[in-house]
Amino acid sequence: MKIASWNVNSLNVRLPHLEQWLAAFAPDVVGLQETKLEDERFPDTALAAAGYRSVFSGQKTYNGVAIxxxxxxxxxxxxxxxxxxxxxxxxxxxxxxxxxxxLYVVNGQDVGTDKYAYKLRWLEAAHEWIAAELQAHSDVVVMGDFNIAPDDRDVHDPALWNEGHILTSTAERAALQGLLDLGLHDAYRLHHDDAGVFSWWDYRQAAFRRDLGLRIDLTLVSDALKDRCIDAGIDREPRTWERPSDHAPAWVQLG
Known part of the structure; x- marks a missing residue:
């Protein structure tokens, strides 16, 4: 079973990319973030033609998630x-x-702002809910754009992306570790120890060409799925396409 997560950064813009990628990569399940579409505009008919059923929750211009x-x-x-x-x-x-x-985790803007405080409250609520979900279900995959790089291997410049910086701050990483402590495992790290593999690159400063990225798109598997996790990775290919999302899909393969 191949499960993937992709922040498409506007499904209205990226639908052709999604259709192309679904045909090539052939995942069984995909979680989308930042669809940026109201529910009545979600392209469920087009995706059904591609072989996928959709459930979704969206809003105009911002946010939006789908499976x-x-x-x-x-x-x-x-x-x-x-x-x-x-x-x-x-x-x-x-x-x-x-x-x-x-999950499409809150970005948080900057450490110390109201949006950062909201992010930490949101993560606390998510922790409590996911703990309950893990009690109710043994086979669980938690995935999405976490807007948190787990450790220094997951950032292009640890001196810049430090404990006081958004996406890598001490409190954010502690919140992510709290989710892992519930009995979740970063699927990528079950198979890869290497640094410098990223899922997000800013549109500015030629960041993708220079590989100035962060790994903030994660697939987490429960204890019961750990031994079934055959492989995990990030598909950089869609980030090379014209007018791409700033994120690449993250995926996990279950046996």
Whole structure:
């Protein structure tokens, strides 16, 4: 079972890229972030023609999440239960017995800002909910754009991206570690120890060409899936296309 996560940064713009990538990569399940579409504009008919069923939660211009799957999605959950939030950042569903939790984690703007405080509150709420999900489901994949680089191997310049910087601050990394401590495993790190492999590159400063990136798109697997995790990686190819998303898909293969 091949499961992938991709921040498409506007499905309206990137739908042709998504269709091309689905045909080439052939994942069984895909979590999308930053679809930036109201639900009535979601291209579920086009994606059905590509062989995928869709569940989604969107809003105009910002945020938006979806799960695409070859098999029907069941037990769909939109949003974090009990956490009031107008931003569409969370969707979960069960596909072929695997609980899929797709997150578009808050960016946080800058350390010390109101948006940073919101990010930490959001992560705390997500932690409590995911803990409950892990009690209810053994086979769980938590994936998405986490807007947190797990450690210094995941940033192009650790001196710049330090403990006081957004996406790499001490509190953000502690929140991510808190999720891992629930019994989740970074699928990429189960198979790869290397530094300098990224999933996001800024559009500015020729960052992709210069490989000035961060690995902030993650696939986390539960204890029960750890031994079934055959491989994981990042597909850089779509980032080379014309008018690309600034993110590349992250994926995990389950046996």
């Amino acid at each position: 695409l799957s070859r098999e029907p999605a069941e037990e769909v959950q939109i949003g974090i239960p009990g956490f009031e939030d107008e931003q569409k950042r969370v969707i979960a569903a069960t596909v072929a017995g695997v609980r899929i939790i797709n």
